[in-house]
Amino acid sequence: MVPLKRRKVVSSISTEDINRFPNVVIFLLVRKMGESRRAFLSQLGRKKGFQVEDSFSDLVTHVVSENNTGEEVRMWLRSQQKDKALTAQLLDMSWYTESMRAGCPVQILDRHKLQDEESVKEESVVEFSVPTYACQRRTTSDDHNSKLTDALTLLAENAELNNEDGRAVAFRRAAAVLKALPETVTSMTQLRRLPCLGEHSQRVIKDIIEDGVSGEVESTRHSERFKALKCLTGIFGVGAKTADRWFREGIQTLEHLVVSEHELNRAQQAGLEHYDDLNQPVTKAEALKIGDIVKRALLNVLPGCEMTLTGGFRRGKMTGHDVDFLITHPDEGKEVGLMPKVVSWLTAQGVLLYEKTTRSSFLVSENGPAQPPSNMDRFERCFSIFKLEKEKMDSVNAYPQTRYSGQITASNSHLVEANEMPNTHLPANKWRAVRVDLVVSPISQFPFALLGWTGSKLFERELRRWAGHVKSMSLSSHALYDNTQCKYLRATSEEEIFAHLGLEFIAPSDRNA
Numbered sequence: 001m002v003p004l005k006r007r008k009v010v011s012s013i014s015t016e017d018i019n020r021f022p023n024v025v026i027f028l029l030v031r032k033m034g035e036s037r038r039a040f041l042s043q044l045g046r047k048k049g050f051q052v053e054d055s056f057s058d059l060v061t062h063v064v065s066e067n068n069t070g071e072e073v074r075m076w077l078r079s080q081q082k083d084k085a086l087t088a089q090l091l092d093m094s095w096y097t098e099s100m101r102a103g104c105p106v107q108i109l110d111r112h113k114l115q116d117e118e119s120v121k122e123e124s125v126v127e128f129s130v131p132t133y134a135c136q137r138r139t140t141s142d143d144h145n146s147k148l149t150d151a152l153t154l155l156a157e158n159a160e161l162n163n164e165d166g167r168a169v170a171f172r173r174a175a176a177v178l179k180a181l182p183e184t185v186t187s188m189t190q191l192r193r194l195p196c197l198g199e200h201s202q203r204v205i206k207d208i209i210e211d212g213v214s215g216e217v218e219s220t221r222h223s224e225r226f227k228a229l230k231c232l233t234g235i236f237g238v239g240a241k242t243a244d245r246w247f248r249e250g251i252q253t254l255e256h257l258v259v260s261e262h263e264l265n266r267a268q269q270a271g272l273e274h275y276d277d278l279n280q281p282v283t284k285a286e287a288l289k290i291g292d293i294v295k296r297a298l299l300n301v302l303p304g305c306e307m308t309l310t311g312g313f314r315r316g317k318m319t320g321h322d323v324d325f326l327i328t329h330p331d332e333g334k335e336v337g338l339m340p341k342v343v344s345w346l347t348a349q350g351v352l353l354y355e356k357t358t359r360s361s362f363l364v365s366e367n368g369p370a371q372p373p374s375n376m377d378r379f380e381r382c383f384s385i386f387k388l389e390k391e392k393m394d395s396v397n398a399y400p401q402t403r404y405s406g407q408i409t410a411s412n413s414h415l416v417e418a419n420e421m422p423n424t425h426l427p428a429n430k431w432r433a434v435r436v437d438l439v440v441s442p443i444s445q446f447p448f449a450l451l452g453w454t455g456s457k458l459f460e461r462e463l464r465r466w467a468g469h470v471k472s473m474s475l476s477s478h479a480l481y482d483n484t485q486c487k488y489l490r491a492t493s494e495e496e497i498f499a500h501l502g503l504e505f506i507a508p509s510d511r512n513a
């Protein structure tokens with residue numbers, strides 16, 4: 001303790017212009033403070049016994065500024081090219097005024113220290129938040145994080161090609177979460193509260209945010225195996241298992257495959273023959289044109305049918321890898337046996353380059369819908385490749401625009417006469433091959449089929465997971481079964497199905513998970 005007497009003595013000299021605190025050499029930055037305020041504050045400090053320097057030097061230990069960020073002050077210091085610039089304390093005016101009031105340098109607290117732009121941003125950072133299941137979220141096709149989602153999707157594809165389904169779904173879920181965000185992610189902090197981002201996905205995201213690329217993604221993208229498997233599974237009819245077997249036999253390209261003289265099935269032969277066309281995205285205009293052809297077929301074989309464009313195009317996408325249609329008839333039972341008739345009409349018109357029709361095999365047992373052996377559904381359906389005339393796309397009136405969904409009646413009978421479709425005689429450069437999926441559903445199952453065939457695939461998967469895990473229900477493209485009440489839940493629209501599932505209705509354009 002300093003004796004009272006002596007303390008008085010000390011305080012009596014405290015107004016003298018000497019440095020009472022030899023470890024503290026202050027410099028006030030004029031930037032944003034102004035010369036006169038700086039002069040006034042410097043004088044005040046000196047009066048209280050602080051050493052306040054007029055110019056910056058290596059002696060300075062405390063740099064005080066007003067309304068500057070740490071980054072701004074650091075930039076100014078770097079321009080001074082003094083070693084001290086690296087070690088001096090960068091303080092806010094609050095430290096200086098509090099020290100003046102206290103008559104001595106107050107302890108430096110966090111709030112006195114200047115923050116970096118970076119950490120200022122982090123403080124005001126919006127932490128994104130989304131619900132866990134993709135079917136609880138709205139996901140438009142407007143992806144603000146495509147750099148990240150493309151990377152995660154590539155890793156998902158790679159996992160699928162390696163038969164690692166669990167991993168693949170984890171990457172797809174992570175990508176889906178990022179697709180649902182309203183803005184581009186700029187820091188990991190923003191992701192703190194998001195679901196479905198596992199350690200691996202986070203590592204990839206971090207690398208891309210911080211370095212612009214992920215080493216793992218790039219080395220996968222350029223690996224021999226990935227490139228070969230992508231090329232081989234790009235053949236319609238070739239799945240991951242076949243591609244992997246061929247790759248292990250040394251087949252990496254289409255040329256290798258042709259030379260190998262491997263026996264190909266009908267689908268694969270067609271896939272190889274139309275490889276380029278089938279790997280070129282289908283446009284919305286082409287989808288609508290194919291819709292008109294299918295309507296014409298329906299009008300000829302069973303008037304009164306209803307046809308709906310499903311898949312990615314129903315979700316508002318502008319391109320797709322194929323075109324998907326769902327067909328039904330308002331009189332239950334009339335749709336039975338429809339597909340073979342449609343197919344033979346299309347065949348007669350020279351429209352089909354390939355088709356494989358599967359008969360309906362849906363069974364309903366007392367205990368609920370029979371579980372299919374795979375997650376394939378059991379509608380009457382047709383995987384096909386259409387031969388689509390090219391040049392008519394450009395002439396506006398060649399195909400009157402029709403609604404691509406709804407009942408086919410005499411009112412759109414122009415479809416019948418519109419074209420004789422001389423497809424068999426088209427020169428090679430006048431047409432292209434397009435993958436088309438046709439599905440026929442009885443009207444009683446139509447809402448379930450529509451929901452199931454609209455996608456996206458992840459959205460569907462999440463709907464079924466939600467139904468099972470959260471609601472104890474089984475959802476398929478045929479029906480919804482309540483395992484607690486042991487009964488089917490009827491629905492006449494997609495809206496009713498969402499309501500049964502206790503979910504807010506998500507419009508097709510918001511199902512792009």
Ligand code: CTP
Pocket residue numbers: 310311312313317319320321322323324375376377452453454455456457460477
């Ligand atoms: N689907 C299905 N059973 C299959 C194949 C597909 O139920 N054997 C469903 C998918 O779940 C998806 C919809 O059909 O909901 C469309 O599938 P697909 O055409 O593969 O995907 P799209 O979302 O249409 O994407 P793209 O635009 O690339 O065609």
Ligand code: MN
Pocket residue numbers: 311312313320321322323324
């Ligand atoms: Mn599709």
Ligand code: MN
Pocket residue numbers: 311322323324437
């Ligand atoms: Mn499809």
